[in-house]
Amino acid sequence: xxxTVNELKTACSQCNLIELCLPFGMSECQLRQLDALIxxxxxxxxxxxxxxxxxxxxxxxxxxxxxxKTDVLLEDGREQVTGFQMTGEILGLDGISSEKHSCNAxxxxxxxxxxxxxxxxxxxxxxxxxxxxxxxxVMSREIVRDHGVMMLLGSMRAEERLAAFLLNMSxxxxxxxxxxxxxxxxxxxxxxxSYLGLKLETVSRAFSRFQEEGLITVQQKHIRLLDSAxxxxxxxxxxxxxxx
Amino acid sequence: xxxTVNELKTACSQCNLIELCLPFGMSECQLRQLDALIxxxxxxxxxxxxxxxxxxxxxxxxxxxxxxKTDVLLEDGREQVTGFQMTGEILGLDGISSEKHSCNAxxxxxxxxxxxxxxxxxxxxxxxxxxxxxxxxVMSREIVRDHGVMMLLGSMRAEERLAAFLLNMSxxxxxxxxxxxxxxxxxxxxxxxSYLGLKLETVSRAFSRFQEEGLITVQQKHIRLLDSAxxxxxxxxxxxxxxx
DNA sequence: GGGATTGGTTGACGTGGGTCAACGCCGAAC
DNA sequence: GTTCGGCGTTGACCCACGTCAACCAATCCC
Numbered sequence: 001x002x003x004t005v006n007e008l009k010t011a012c013s014q015c016n017l018i019e020l021c022l023p024f025g026m027s028e029c030q031l032r033q034l035d036a037l038i039x040x041x042x043x044x045x046x047x048x049x050x051x052x053x054x055x056x057x058x059x060x061x062x063x064x065x066x067x068x069k070t071d072v073l074l075e076d077g078r079e080q081v082t083g084f085q086m087t088g089e090i091l092g093l094d095g096i097s098s099e100k101h102s103c104n105a106x107x108x109x110x111x112x113x114x115x116x117x118x119x120x121x122x123x124x125x126x127x128x129x130x131x132x133x134x135x136x137x138v139m140s141r142e143i144v145r146d147h148g149v150m151m152l153l154g155s156m157r158a159e160e161r162l163a164a165f166l167l168n169m170s171x172x173x174x175x176x177x178x179x180x181x182x183x184x185x186x187x188x189x190x191x192x193x194s195y196l197g198l199k200l201e202t203v204s205r206a207f208s209r210f211q212e213e214g215l216i217t218v219q220q221k222h223i224r225l226l227d228s229a230x231x232x233x234x235x236x237x238x239x240x241x242x243x244x
Numbered sequence: 245x246x247x248t249v250n251e252l253k254t255a256c257s258q259c260n261l262i263e264l265c266l267p268f269g270m271s272e273c274q275l276r277q278l279d280a281l282i283x284x285x286x287x288x289x290x291x292x293x294x295x296x297x298x299x300x301x302x303x304x305x306x307x308x309x310x311x312x313k314t315d316v317l318l319e320d321g322r323e324q325v326t327g328f329q330m331t332g333e334i335l336g337l338d339g340i341s342s343e344k345h346s347c348n349a350x351x352x353x354x355x356x357x358x359x360x361x362x363x364x365x366x367x368x369x370x371x372x373x374x375x376x377x378x379x380x381x382v383m384s385r386e387i388v389r390d391h392g393v394m395m396l397l398g399s400m401r402a403e404e405r406l407a408a409f410l411l412n413m414s415x416x417x418x419x420x421x422x423x424x425x426x427x428x429x430x431x432x433x434x435x436x437x438s439y440l441g442l443k444l445e446t447v448s449r450a451f452s453r454f455q456e457e458g459l460i461t462v463q464q465k466h467i468r469l470l471d472s473a474x475x476x477x478x479x480x481x482x483x484x485x486x487x488x
Numbered sequence: 489g490g491g492a493t494t495g496g497t498t499g500a501c502g503t504g505g506g507t508c509a510a511c512g513c514c515g516a517a518c
Numbered sequence: 519g520t521t522c523g524g525c526g527t528t529g530a531c532c533c534a535c536g537t538c539a540a541c542c543a544a545t546c547c548c
Contacts, residue, residue, distance in 0.1 A: 072391055072392075072394075072395055074395065074399065074480065075480045076480055076481060078399045079399070080391075080394055080395040080398045080399045081398075082391045082394050082395075093383075093384055093387055094384060094387050094388050094391065095384070096380050096381055096383075096384035097381050097382075097384035097385040097387075097388050098388075102388050102391070103391060122376060122377060122380075125370075125376065126369075126370050126376065132366060132369065132370065132376070133366060136340050136366075136383070137340055137341050138341075139337075139340075139380070139383040139384070139387070140337055140338060140339070140340035140341035140383070141341040142387050143337055143338050143341075143383070143386055143387060143390065144338050144341050144342075144346050146387065146390035146391070146393075146394070147316055147324075147326045147338065147346070147347060147390070148316075149390075149394055150316075150324055150326050150390070150393055150394065150397060151316050151318065151324040151326075153394060153397035153398050153441060154324045154325075154397050154438065154439070154440070154441035155318065155322045155323070155324045155438075155441070157504075157505090158504075158505065188524090188525065188526085189525075189526065189527095190525085194398065194399075195398070196398070197397060197398035197399070198505075198506090199505075199506055199507080200525090200526080201505085201506075201507085201508095201526095201527080201528085202504090202505055202506075203526095204526060204527055204528080205505090205527080205528080207526095207527090208527070208528080220513085220514085220525085220526075221525095236318065236319045236320055237320060401534075401535095402534075402535070432494090432495065432496085433495075433496065433497095434495085442535080442536090443535075443536055443537080444495090444496080445496095445497085445498085445535090445536075445537085445538095446534090446535060446536075447496095448496060448497055448498080449497085449498080449535095451496095451497090452497070452498080464495085464496075464543085464544080465495095
């Protein structure tokens with residue numbers, strides 16, 4: 001079996017990811033109440049899935065270590081990566097609407113998640129003031145994020161998309177205490193391409209071009225941002241000419 | 245001022261949109277409790293906005309009559325339409341995450357919405373069993389919908405996108421008791437294009453081509469689907485060749 | 489009612505990124 | 519250490535869609 005169920009009981013109040021995760025902004029006292037929330041932890045090996053499209057929905061998941069991608073598949077086999085998730089981020093919200101998961105969540109590296117049984121979450125959300133609101137915020141943030149991706153896919157050119165992607169990764173690494181200028185991508189060029197609506201060759205060429213222009217250095221999956229202001233400019237200025 | 249505030253008190257229990265809207269699936273008794281939920285109604289004239297990016301978030305909105313588009317703007321003026329909303333659908337969920345709205349909601353025709361003060365919703369969600377769950381479903385559905393749009397934008401070609409769009413509209417009109425084969429689009433070619441990540445000329449050409457091929461008839465905004473099976477095939481078969 | 493404005497269609501042409509193919513690098517297996 | 523398979527890079531070519539422009543239809547508004 002691809003998944004190891006680990007019966008270790010865990011507690012939000014002891015976790016060092018609270019400021020990134022569902023319990024963000026809750027009081028000491030509320031946090032202790034929250035410890036009833038987490039069921040178990042679960043380990044997921046690289047390339048294995050946490051859940052698949054069609055699986056019955058029972059819980060959402062908070063990433064403790066590692067990272068994931070989510071994707072949807074078209075009947076003819078085309079894949080669309082809908083997101084990359086890092087520690088503290090929540091997976092599985094798509095399943096609430098139909099009581100079945102509607103995408104696949106696949107580990108990009110050996111990872112571990114906290115299993116949050118959804119029925120228990122609803123229960124506690126009614127009791128603990130602030131949890132409900134926090135959960136709504138998490139869902140809302142997901143919606144806002146998705147709108148940003150639509151903007152990427154619908155209105156930006158290849159290099160703008162990749163620049164926006166790199167800045168977003170940098171931002172999220174920073175929030176986790178890692179370097180904002182230097183990081184290791186866990187996903188392949190093809191997965192980046194799928195996420196950005198591009199082919200892997202286009203992604204690869206854009207990386208090379210950014211390197212030629214002195215914006216970044218690339219060595220396989222290891223990225224160093226040399227000029228993030230330059231990248232930011234690339235995203236917003238529609239490529240070339242200044243108006244007036 | 246672009247908006248008329250109408251102090252008519254309204255009640256979910258009297259509304260004929262319940263099976264499409266937030267109260268879906270709730271019991272008679274719960275429905276009566278729900279009547280405390282709606283604040284006022286508000287009329288929004290065609291082309292006017294219900295809320296704009298940056299506005300403080302206070303309420304979500306259920307569409308009673310009319311329709312809307314939501315969009316996000318890039319600093320250089322590029323617009324991305326993130327969705328079209330019809331009666332019974334909920335607007336404003338994006339605002340919960342940051343306590344400010346993060347997109348613009350603009351009426352496509354003279355419309356009316358129910359104002360649902362968010363604080364009151366959170367309150368009632370704690371009291372009325374089922375409302376919380378229903379609200380979560382609405383948010384989750386929005387996330388799933390967004391993933392579908394990403395699939396469109398990231399992995400489909402122009403005609404596939406338009407075919408998927410037409411089928412989606414047909415589906416939603418049907419759910420509202422209108423003809424599934426004949427309907428009136430409230431948005432312009434440019435808005436459709438923005439939503440689908442295409443230019444208006446490409447949208448126009450794809451409409452013409454569908455007409456030539458006998459899939460639909462087009463007269464301005466009036467669409468008749470002649471062969472929705474053909475459209476469906478178009479979406480899933482990657483355009484041309486059959487495998488094997 | 490007529491002129492202006494907005495939205496839609498169509499054609500000719502250009503180009504960003506897709507496609508196809510060759511090749512190189514690196515880590516895993518043994 | 520050698521082999522192998524997956525991943526990444528690069529080049530040559532092509533095509534789907536964007537761009538630009540002309541024109542028409544519908545609607546708005548004095």
